[in-house]
Amino acid sequence: EVQLVESGGGLVQAGGSLRLSCVASTFDDYAIGWFRQAPGKEREGVACASSDGSKYYLDSVEDRFTISSDNGKNTVYLQMNNVKREDSAVYYCATTPGIRCGSSLLRGAHAMEYWGKGTLVTVSS
Numbered sequence: 001e002v003q004l005v006e007s008g009g010g011l012v013q014a015g016g017s018l019r020l021s022c023v024a025s026t027f028d029d030y031a032i033g034w035f036r037q038a039p040g041k042e043r044e045g046v047a048c049a050s051s052d053g054s055k056y057y058l059d060s061v062e063d064r065f066t067i068s069s070d071n072g073k074n075t076v077y078l079q080m081n082n083v084k085r086e087d088s089a090v091y092y093c094a095t096t097p098g099i100r101c102g103s104s105l106l107r108g109a110h111a112m113e114y115w116g117k118g119t120l121v122t123v124s125s
Contacts, residue, residue, distance in 0.1 A: 002026055002114040004093050009119030012083055020078040020119060022093030027051075027074040031101045034067065034078045035109055036089035036121075045106025046091070049076055054101040061087075083123045090118040 003025040012018045022032060033048035047057045047067040055067055066079040076093060094112035099105055 002095055004032075004095065004114055004116035006091060006093055006116040006119040009091060009121045011122045011124060014085055014123055014125050015082055016123075018080045018083060018121060020080065020091055020121070022076045022078075022116060024074045024076070024093075024095070027071060030095060031099050031105060032069075032076045032093055032095045033101070033105050033112065034076075035092045035094055035106075035112075036087075037092070037118075038086075038089040041089075043092070043109045045109060047078060048101040048105045050101035052100075056102050056106060058106060080121070083121075085123045085125055088121060088123045090120050092116055092118045 005023045008020040029051050031050040034046045035043050036046050037043040046061055047065055049055050049067045049069050064082045069076045092115055094115045096113040
C-alpha cells in the first residue's frame, strides 16, 4: 500500500505561483500523477512523472506548470506559475502499481489505486 500526502495549496492571485508537494510512503519504480477536480467538473490529469525520468503534461498547463521529484525526500512537486482562475481546484496526487507516466496515466484517474486527500488551490482575480 502507498500513502500519499499533498500540501502547498492555498489562495493565490491570478498570475502568481504556487508549489504543491506530494510525499509518498514508497518511492521505488514510481509513476505519480497530479490530478485536479473543480466543483461540478470531472477529475482531470494535470501532470505526471516517473522514476525513469519521464514527464507528461496536460496541454493547457504545459507552458506554466513543472513537475519534478526529489527521490531523497520521496516527494513529487508541481510548480504552478502564471496561474489562472480556471486552475482553481482540489489537487490530488495518485499512483497505481505498474503504471507508466504518459497520456494514459493522465486520462486514467479511474484506474489509479492510491490517492492522497488533496490540497485546495484557489486562484483569485
